[in-house]
Amino acid sequence: MPERNNTPAAMLPKHIAIIMDGNGRWAKQRGQVRMAGHRAGIESVRRVVQRAAEKGIEVLTLFAFGQENWRRPKQEISYLHSLLFSALQRELAKLMENNIRLRFIGDLAALQPKLQQQLQMAVEKTHHNTGMWLVIAFNYSGQWDITEATRKVAVEVQAGHLSAQSITQAHIANQLSTADLPLPDLFIRTSGEYRLSNFLLWQLAYAELYFTPIYWPDFTEADLEKALAAFAQRERRFGAINDIAREAGTLQKEDIIIEAINYLES
Numbered sequence: 001m002p003e004r005n006n007t008p009a010a011m012l013p014k015h016i017a018i019i020m021d022g023n024g025r026w027a028k029q030r031g032q033v034r035m036a037g038h039r040a041g042i043e044s045v046r047r048v049v050q051r052a053a054e055k056g057i058e059v060l061t062l063f064a065f066g067q068e069n070w071r072r073p074k075q076e077i078s079y080l081h082s083l084l085f086s087a088l089q090r091e092l093a094k095l096m097e098n099n100i101r102l103r104f105i106g107d108l109a110a111l112q113p114k115l116q117q118q119l120q121m122a123v124e125k126t127h128h129n130t131g132m133w134l135v136i137a138f139n140y141s142g143q144w145d146i147t148e149a150t151r152k153v154a155v156e157v158q159a160g161h162l163s164a165q166s167i168t169q170a171h172i173a174n175q176l177s178t179a180d181l182p183l184p185d186l187f188i189r190t191s192g193e194y195r196l197s198n199f200l201l202w203q204l205a206y207a208e209l210y211f212t213p214i215y216w217p218d219f220t221e222a223d224l225e226k227a228l229a230a231f232a233q234r235e236r237r238f239g240a241i242n243d244i245a246r247e248a249g250t251l252q253k254e255d256i257i258i259e260a261i262n263y264l265e266s
């Protein structure tokens, strides 16, 4: 296929985070109900997971249900939850085949016990896989994630293991739901909306942002490749001035990036 392999492996992101948006409008455009858009969106998930894994991406995080999405009609909420349930049931074998490790981030305790059990079962099943991490953000909120992390640090302080004065960024970062994963370096949002909608607020501090007008159910492997090509063109500076440092002969651009990533992840 022509869209394959046009981005050298060294220039690929480690962690791609996607807000899969536009399912409702995709359906409306076709005179269908919103649920049809959500169902069609599952196909895009399948395509993107497969291609990202093939390309050796380390982590793919997908925003599937936000805490603000409880504001939607009850029927749509239960459809989205049951879609997760059925998609997992159907796709688990494929995840195993592709050596993918699954995990969920978000307030899972608020979900139906049956769904919670199923998510846990799927996570356990893929536990020994060694390939790409597929992280599904479900009942997730970035502010919730930071609040939970803060609460955990506060417990440490309360227990006398840590003083309030010695709290660092790393203490908070280490308690986030994604603590052991590399930070997202590429953020994609479909459907032409230009906002974060309470997704990974802390973690996206230095991600490259990529927006496309395409509705999620129309997002293909070729669109993922386009986003990857755009990422490879970006100059990541992390607050430094790459050219000056390079001209002075003291640092290579790659050194600056490695230093910056180490700093952000420390």
Ligand code: IPE
Pocket: 020, 021, 022, 023, 024, 025, 026, 064, 065, 069, 080, 191
């Ligand atoms: C994204 O599509 C899916 C979820 C939020 C679960 P939307 O349902 O937000 O679709 P639009 O934005 O209304 O088109």
Ligand code: IPE
Pocket: 019, 020, 021, 022, 063, 064, 065, 066, 069, 193, 195, 197
């Ligand atoms: C964000 O999309 C949440 C998910 C994709 C799961 P929304 O469509 O809910 O976001 P807003 O409401 O347009 O900001």
Ligand code: MG
Pocket: 021, 022, 023
């Ligand atoms: Mg939307």
